[in-house]
Amino acid sequence: MAHHLTVYLHYRMKTYSQSDSVMLKTLAMGCPVRDGLIVHHARMLYSKIYRDFTNYPNDCIDSNSKSKMKQTKKTLVNNGLSLFPNPTTGSFTINVIGETGNNVIVIISDITGKLISSDKVILNDNTAIIDKGLKNGMYFITVKDANGNNIGIPKKITVIR
DSSP: OOHHHHHHHHHHTTOOOHHHHHHHHHHHTSOHHHHTHHHHHHHHHHHHHHOOOOOOOSOEEOTTTOOEEOOOTTTSGGGOEEEESSSBSSOEEEEEOSOOOSEEEEEEEETTOOEEEEEEEEOBTTEEEEOOOOOSEEEEEEEEOTTSOBOSSOEEEEEOO
């Protein structure tokens, strides 16, 4: 599902069309529980293009069972990740809530999904300061435990220098 990349390329090449806009909004309105990171990427790109910072719900209705889909502790280890400050001028602090051990993997990707960095980080009292010299823009921060399980949902952070 690389539709968001096509829309992004059209945006960058200044060939962005009304159909691209509709596709992007459709992806942004998707269910992140079911569809994953693509939904968060579409939301970031839509926010960037239209300066529309809608607070989308992360729970969604399963069309087959008509029941509400939610992130579970099985998919979100210990269900706790926070980043601050946001926006940031470069460095930021991650705080992991719950028992995850001392080592985590911090993955930073840009709005297109391109991997910027993936580093093992040692937590000190469940906290670590991250300073990767990021340029102005929006990024996704994903934190994984030593077993590769996501801790919380990926968070969006904005860098303004």
